[in-house]
Amino acid sequence: MSTAPSAPEANSRICLAVRAAQVPPSATAALDARAKALIAQGVDVINLTSGEPAFPTVEPATRAALDAVATGFIRYTPAAGIPELRSAAAEFINRHGTAYEAGQVVITAGAKQALHHAFTALVEPGDEILVPAPHWVSYPHLAALAGGTLVPVQPARDSGLKVGADQLRAAVTDRTRVLLLNNPANPSGVVYDRTELAALVQVAIDHDLAVISDEICDHWVFGDAEHVSVAALGPEAAERTLTVGGVSKTFAMTGWRIGWVAAPAQVAQAITAIQSHTASAPSSISQRAALGALTADLTTELEHRRRELDDRRLTTVKALAGIPGMEVDGTPDGAFFLLADVTGTYGRTLAGRTITSAADFAELLLAEANVAVVPGADFAAPNHVRVSYTVPPDRLREALTRLAAFADALAA
Ligand SMILES: Cc1ncc(COP(=O)(O)O)c(C=O)c1O
Incomplete structure (x- = not known):
C-alpha cells in the first residue's frame, strides 16, 4: 500500500x-x-x-428535546455526556446481564462515533481486526482510519452465514489485536446464540484480544432468538470488551445522533479524552432526548x-x-x-x-x-x-x- x-x-x-x-x-x-x-x-x-x-421517534424523546431548548439546556456538557444519561444508559445496557457503572459509559454522537473512538483508542498502525463476515459496510473504513486492517472471516458453506470459532482461530496472526462482533448482524440479520458467541469470545480470551461488540440492534430480536451481550458472558469476557450501542435503532432516533460505548474504566477514560478533543461532547439537546427515551416506560x-x-x-x-x-x-x-x-x-x-x-x-x-x-x-x-x-x-x-x-x- x-x-x-x-x-x-x-x-x-x-x-x-x-x-x-x-x-x-x-x-x-x-x-x-x-x-x-x-x-x-x-x-x-x-x-x-x-x-x-x-x-x-418515541414521543418522550421529542418532548424532552423541546423542553431542553425551552429551558436553555444548550451549552457544552461534560465530554463523556451528562451524568443522568450515562447512568440511564448503563441501566439500559445492563438489562442484558452486564454490570456496567455510569462511569464506564461514554455517550457519543451515534454508535458510529463510538466505534470510531473505540478503534482510535485501541488500534495501532498495522494491527488487524478480525470480524465475522458478512459485515457492516463501515467497519473496514473505521479500521483503516485508525491505521488498522479489517480481516473478514468468511462463514463456511451451509453454516447459515455464521462464523465458527475454528475459522476465527485460523485467522489470528501476531498482528491481530481486536475481535469485532456485531450481533444481531447487519446485513444478514442472523443472531448468534449464547453458545456460539461464547465460543467466538473464547478465541479472543485465548489470544488476548480486545473485543468490540456492536450491539446497536439489540432490541430487534424475533421469535425464539434472544439477545446475548458479550460482556455478560463472564468476567474474562467483560474485562476485554467494549460494548457499543445507542438509541438510534431502538427508539427510532437515527437523526438525533446519540450512541454510547461501555468499557473497562481506563478505556472509557481514554475514549472520553479522545472525544473531548474531537467533538467536545454530543449535542446537549439530543442527550436530553435520549434521556427522555430511556427513562420513560416504553415497554x-x-x-x-x-x-x-x-x-x-x-x-x-x-x-x-x-x-x-x-x-x-x-x-x-x-x-x-x-x-x-x-x-x-x-x-x-x-x-x-x-x-x-x-x-x-x-x-x-x-x-x-x-x-x-x-x-x-x-x-x-x-x-x-x-x-x-x-x-x-x-x-x-x-x-x-x-x-x-x-x-x-x-x-x-
Ligand atoms: C451494525 C451497525 N453499527 C452501527 C451503526 C451506527 O449507528 P448510529 O446511527 O447510532 O451511529 C449502524 C447503523 O446503520 C449499524 O448498522
Whole structure:
C-alpha cells in the first residue's frame, strides 16, 4: 500500500491524505441517494435500502428535546455526556446481564462515533481486526482510519452465514489485536446464540484480544432468538470488551445522533479524552432526548413495534422463498435486514441486459421494477443483496409483488 500523498485533482491545489483518499463513499448511501433522486423526479420507487426502522421517534424523546431548548439546556456538557444519561444508559445496557457503572459509559454522537473512538483508542498502525463476515459496510473504513486492517472471516458453506470459532482461530496472526462482533448482524440479520458467541469470545480470551461488540440492534430480536451481550458472558469476557450501542435503532432516533460505548474504566477514560478533543461532547439537546427515551416506560410501545417489524420480516421471508433465483441466506432472526443470494439469476436477461453480479441485479431491479436493494459486495457478501424490510406493510407487499414480477420476467 502506497503511503505517498494522493495527486491533486485538476481543479484543486489540495492533496488529500492517503487515509482520506482511500475512503470510498458508502455503497448503501449511494444507492439510497439514487433511489431518493428517482423519487424526487416523481418515480414510484420503493426503497428497501434503509438502515432504520420506519417508525416515528418515541414521543418522550421529542418532548424532552423541546423542553431542553425551552429551558436553555444548550451549552457544552461534560465530554463523556451528562451524568443522568450515562447512568440511564448503563441501566439500559445492563438489562442484558452486564454490570456496567455510569462511569464506564461514554455517550457519543451515534454508535458510529463510538466505534470510531473505540478503534482510535485501541488500534495501532498495522494491527488487524478480525470480524465475522458478512459485515457492516463501515467497519473496514473505521479500521483503516485508525491505521488498522479489517480481516473478514468468511462463514463456511451451509453454516447459515455464521462464523465458527475454528475459522476465527485460523485467522489470528501476531498482528491481530481486536475481535469485532456485531450481533444481531447487519446485513444478514442472523443472531448468534449464547453458545456460539461464547465460543467466538473464547478465541479472543485465548489470544488476548480486545473485543468490540456492536450491539446497536439489540432490541430487534424475533421469535425464539434472544439477545446475548458479550460482556455478560463472564468476567474474562467483560474485562476485554467494549460494548457499543445507542438509541438510534431502538427508539427510532437515527437523526438525533446519540450512541454510547461501555468499557473497562481506563478505556472509557481514554475514549472520553479522545472525544473531548474531537467533538467536545454530543449535542446537549439530543442527550436530553435520549434521556427522555430511556427513562420513560416504553415497554408496550416498543413491544408493539417489535411485533410489527416481525410481521414484515415473516412476510418478506415467505415471499422471497417463492421467488425463483433469490434465496434467503441464514436465518434472519434479528435487526431489520436479510441477505438474499441472487446467483440463481446470473446469466438471465431483461431489457437487453444480462445479470452477472449482485450489483447488476440491484441496478436492473431499480431500473425495471423501481425497487431499491443494496448489492452485498461492500458487506463481504458479493453474491447477495441486502433487503431491508422496515417500510410500511402496504409498500412492502407492493415491493415483494414487483420483485416476483421482475424475477418472472427475467429471460434465460
Ligand atoms: C451494525 C451497525 N453499527 C452501527 C451503526 C451506527 O449507528 P448510529 O446511527 O447510532 O451511529 C449502524 C447503523 O446503520 C449499524 O448498522
